[in-house]
Amino acid sequence: MVSLLQMLLFIKVKAFANASELPHCCTSGKKHFEQSSSCTEINLNETASTTCILTASICCMDTLLEHNCIHGMKMAENEDQCSLNIDQIGGVIRKECCECCLLAKELLRNDKNCVAPNGFGAKCLQSFYQCCSEDAESKHVLLHHRYENHSDLVGLLSVGDRCILAKCEHVCTDRGGTTVECSCRPGYELGPDGHSCIDINECDTWDSVCPLPNSLCLNTPGSFSCVCLPGFYWSDIGSVCVDIDECLLLADDCLENQRCLNTPGSFKCIRILSCGTGYALNSDTEQCIDVDECNLGSHDCGPLYQCRNTQGSYRCDPKCAEGELMNPRTGECTSMECPTGYKSNRGRCEDVNECEVKGRCMQFEECINTPGSFRCQERGNLCANGYRMDRDTGICVDINECANGTHFCGDKQCINLLGSYKCRCSAGFEFNDTTKRCEDVDECKKFAGYVCSLHATCKNTYGSFKCHCKAGFKIAKDARNCEDIDECSLGVANCAQKCINIPGSYQCICEHGYRLGTDGFTCEDIDECSLWAGSGDDICMGRCINTPGSYKCQCPTGYEIQEDGRTCKDVDECLKGECQGRDQICVNTLGSFKCHVIRCPPNYVHDRNYKNRCNRLNHLCDSLTEEECKNHAIRISWEFTSISKQEPISSRRTSITLFTVRGPTSPSSSVQFELKLKSAIPEKFYVLPAVRRNFLLQKSEEKNGAIIALRDSLDGPQEIILELILRLSIDGVFQSKYIANLVINVAPNRRQRITPFSESSTS
Known part of the structure; x- marks a missing residue:
């Protein structure tokens, strides 16, 4: 049975509550009735939400109704009458359940089908079928006692009694003959066995059954309910699920060194104090953890060192061992090969102090260490490096290293200098005054940006260099430019x-109406129709047809394409003389036309000069008084206009003038206008017909003039006929009456936009 609470949740999606709060609130309401037999002043916590209070009240009332329904059923079974006071609390439902039970008993008593008609309420159906089943069970016991053969028993049952043995879980319908049909109440579907009823899970079956944000669908027996997600509560203001601010309600569990941050449906605890250098806050545990600078790459160890993480910091350890040097290209450590007179130390070549080894010089000489070598000079020699003391003159004279062979030029030419010497180096080498040797010149580093083109990379070679051009370039004849x-x-x-050459590469481009594919080579057709569809600035007023590299616009029937190839203009069929009837008037509409037949009412004839007018016959007033004659219009006319549907009405344009009318302008004349809605006939079932308040009747600035205007947008297609009555008075005395039938054709299309072709128009 669908309870009152479930029915309310099924009918009204507004009955939202916190999923964990609803069952407890409902149980409290039921217990209150069981203890007090009333539903006033339900005992709930002071912090109970409005949703909980409403839920408890509904469940209490549901229990009250259930209790009174059972009481009514018992009265029907025991007393076989329903003498109840409906003014008592629950008296109405008690009387309803009693009478529904009596109806079931009466049907069974007269061997009628025990099937409830449509329109019974839930409580009435509960009482009806329960009384049906109870009487059927007792009747089945008596019959079974008399007949042992069950098949014979079925044959003896009347047409209405066969539902007793049909085992229908909910509803049984006896169709007569040999057919007994089982069906289920709303919210259930018939099972494979043909008599049991299975609950329909609306949450899985229906799409968007609970469309509001932050809500979920909860299936219930025979129905469903929409509840708010955990962390949200139902708000009657706006009818939405609103986030619970746990921080504001002090419902968080944050520590003293943390602050509460509300999030949609939950909250976060944010640490107040910083973690300090080398540590970071874990947002999940809110604990300070060590920052691994090595993995993050935030260290400054450089390429020659390996980063090693420590708690709160890091250390830089040399990548290569003593006597090894890192290759910057491969990152491998290789043995260092230092020049003669040098040794490796922590990745560098250091000068060897040969003078630390005894016996380097003669007894009367002293050892002087030099970069990469040493020299012996007489003890007490006060001359500078590269000079010696002349024993005869006591003057410092230059030492000719080239002559005495103490130079390191090898096969290169030695040039003596005062106090020193130099070697004449080959091209691509230069003399090192410190090491006194010819060393290779790294032109790529020394002359970076000058030796090779900007589109090339420079590679140093022993005694020279080489330029390598980048992709898309080739080396020039000078071997340097690209x-x-x-x-x-x-x-x-x-x-x-198409192909466009660019420095070092090329670019593929496409013709107009195509775009470059993702591979950068192929060209794909641009579907202009899909690209601009629904953008509010469609390229075609009518139908857009995509073509290779372009598109074309096609107008529907009743329109013709303009010179711009995009705009559709309405064809005025009336100019072609479409309506040929004597009494027909052609009215052009958007995309079509209509032939209106002017039929004059009795005692009126067509005007010879105007097809849209009917004049009153003179003999009409022969048998009438003067006042009666005046109330018959002298002339009845028809005026026509066409508008598009949903004409925009806004604060800038509050109305649209449809017709202007002017009566006599003599000083003694005055005209009284009256506007009525004669008919509004939609051409489609879904079109909302116009009403009188959609139109305005206003006085114009001219004497005895009036304006009939549209004040609301109208749906289409539909035909509207307004009746405008003009009462003419001279010197305040009523003289005559005129009637104008104002016919308005509302088109099925909006202005400046033509509805795309239907299947029938393109077939």
């Missing part, structure tokens, strides 16, 4: 349409 390769001219470019 020339661009024109892939488009050479035919190596794989462009589908």
